Amino acid sequence: MRALLNESWLSASLLLVVLGLTIESVPLLGLGALVLGAGGAARLWSRLSLEDVGYRREVSEHRAFVGERVQVTMHLTNEKVLPVPWIEVRERLPDDAPVVEGRTSPAGTPGFVYLTRTTALRSADRLEWPLELRTVTRGYHRMGPARLKSGDLFGLFEREEYAGGQETLIVYPRTYPLEDLGVVSARPFGEHRGGPRIFPDPIRVVGVRDYIPGDPLKQIDWNATARAQRLQSRLYEPSREHALIVALDVMTLEHTWEGSDPVLLERAVVVAASIARDAFDRKSAIGLISNGALPDADRPVRIGAGRRPDQLTRVLEALAGTNPFAMHPLSSELERRGEALSLGATIVVVAALMPPDLAATLQRLSHEGHTVHVIKTSDQLWEQALGSIPVTEVASRMEVLEEQAALEDETQPWTRSRVQVVRVGS
Known part of the structure; x- marks a missing residue:
């Protein structure tokens, strides 16, 4: 029914106006003008409903260990004079970091759930929803984006957009002594009690020398060998x-x-x-x-x-x-x-x-x-x-x-x- 009204209100109102003028019916003409005005106002309100409406997600920690809790705050603002009669915020959250309080619904993507909140915004209004996530599984858990949906006062026309972007919560595995x-x-694991030994560091090459029998094959510098016409071994800085x-x-x-x-x-x-x-x-x-x-x-x-x-x-x-x-x-x-x-x-x-x-x-x-x-x-x-x-x-x-x-x-x-x-x- 809503879809029918969304698509046919303009045609129906113009038809009523034309029909009223044709048969010179004032009530019919007035009804057509009323439908045309109300529909136009509803359409305009729907288009303006999400203008200057902001949404952001504040996460207390982006790294946590399994079993810890992470605070998430959903911020919603309306910076314009026109109020928003209703707005639905559907935030996408990881299934492996469930919301401690709040009912969620399965998302179409595996590993995600939706948390939905509906409210109204006054002129220059600012709202916050505090949430708490409990980390139960290690991994890279992504949040967002959130879907904002609003419309006119009568719910005839709707508009939606995505906001908040994506964020990643990295959950470390448990550790034990x-x-x-x-x-x-x-x-x-066998560290030597006499203090740290001195090792040649293969990353820090300080020069070359003549090859000595017993040098590892990977220590030979073939470019230097070609220039000197005899085997050359790399010298490493000790570490x-x-x-x-x-x-x-x-x-x-x-x-x-x-x-x-x-x-x-x-x-x-x-x-x-x-x-x-x-x-x-x-x-x-x-x-x-x-x-x-x-x-x-x-x-x-x-x-x-x-x-x-x-x-x-x-x-x-x-x-x-x-x-x-x-x-x-x-x-x-x-x-x-x-x-x-x-x-x-x-x-x-x-x-x-x-x-x-x-x-x-x-x-x-x-x-x-x-x-x-x-x-x-x-x-x-x-x-x-x-x-x-x-x-x-x-x-x-x-x-x-x-x-x-x-x-x-x-x-x-x-x-x-x-x-x-x-x-x-x-």
Whole structure:
């Protein structure tokens, strides 16, 4: 009915006016003029309804850990003299960060829900809706854009537009003290008690020298060799910074076509985050290598070791967005040395499986002088022997922690105060 009125009001009113003039009927002419005037006024009001109406979303934190709460405030303003008789705000929110108070409805896009609010705006009015989101799942959670819809007083004509843009809430995985995982050593991954060793830093080349038998093949500078007509090896600037590389294997089932075990994947991500956080607190340079990729990325995660103030943030953000799809075997990523895997670095592998290629790569890295430690996140029996490489099993400890976290999520009270519209300045 509304659609019929929207499309036919002008034709009907003109028809009444013409018919009234033809048969000289004053009532019919007056009715046509009334319909024409009311319809024109309603149409004009609809077009002006969202003019100078502003909407913005204020998010208290764009980064949080699983289980924390994030405050979101929806701001709606009307800067014009003409009031808005009704306006509907439909905000798009992530399903994995549910609203503590407020009823939502499923969105057409998987992973999103709609929060709808309807109100009226006076002249130069300002409204606020405070919300609280509870983060329950790690990941990159997007909010927005919001849809604004309004119209005339009678609801005959409507206008809508999108506002607020998009924002991303990055939710980090949970982290635990290493003691809770069953790693109780004061120096859990083999740091040397005599102080940091001096390692040649392959990123800082300071010159070349004649080749000495025993130099690694990758140390040879072929351009300098061609100029000197004899083998030349690179000279590296020494570095005392101890580096710990977390190597995360996202493979949780033997074959990629089998999919992924979500429990084992989340467990591995939590363990990797806990190790990185502990190492950073111990003043070690940390890095991350994974055969998983970030959202909307087409390459595996590789973060070189560093001690910058934002290094832990970079690692946690990468772990927050890690997906279950392995782009390559982890062994292939570890074979790619370069900046992400510096000489002398300690390598802590977090894995649910131990395929033959990964076992062979880890043994080779150990023979080359790396300290290698493996964290086993599953209770499966591994057939591959790792020799002298230590393996720490955390499956039983993690099962207890996961049950405790699930119980806390179920029993944690949610604030059930009624969401009110705050009219600013009134």
